Amino acid sequence: MAEINIPIGPIEAEPYDAIRKGPGESLTAANRTALSTALRGLELGAYDEDIVGWLAGWEPSVVAVVCAWLHRARAAGPIPAAPGHRGGPELDPAAEAETLAEQLRTWQADNDLPTDAQVWTRHGTGPWTPIRPVEIGEAA
Template identity: 65%
Template sequence: MAEIRIPTGPIEHEPWDAIRTSPGESLTAACRTALLVEMGGMEVGSWDDELLGWLANQDPSVVATVCSWLRRVRTLPPPSAPTVRGGPELDDATEAEYRAEQADYTPKEQS
């Protein structure tokens, strides 16, 4: 049976041994299992599943890092209400500059 030990805090060094398998076990299956566990039962569509398969085929240290991000983000407090840009609050001068840029913006034609 695979041994999966996802880091629970900030990662300073590549977590080489976070996802390990016994001889004959599929490393891809172990990585997929780790991802699904950290996704917490989230419903996935066909595109989600395709990317999940792609990610599960990456280096296990990459998968472990993504799993750690998923785990740690669930412990964060909910974000505050979004501002105009959907990010942090802007001071008046910065917001005025942003709005001026948006007013002057002309989308490029797509080819």
């Protein structure tokens, strides 16, 4: 059986001895055990499992660092939503769309870009000129 000793704090040097395979066990199996422990309680999909398998093929010290991050993230608890947080139950799609539209208009104005619904081109530093009108929702 694998011997797993994942660091609990910030890692300053490569943790060579954090994951050791047991007698007759492969490094991949030992790594998978460490990852499974770090991911315990999480629902994983098929692609998640594929990535666990992929990570298990890396060097044990790399897997140990990833496991340490997962353990430390769990210990830290939920992360408060940052300004501009996208997602979560408090998401209001209409307000989000308006916020993004306002950010786009501000960026266009700040960068002297056209703001109407036309496809524009610019040659070198010359003026912006329309190529053809575009209907809202039409691919340019």
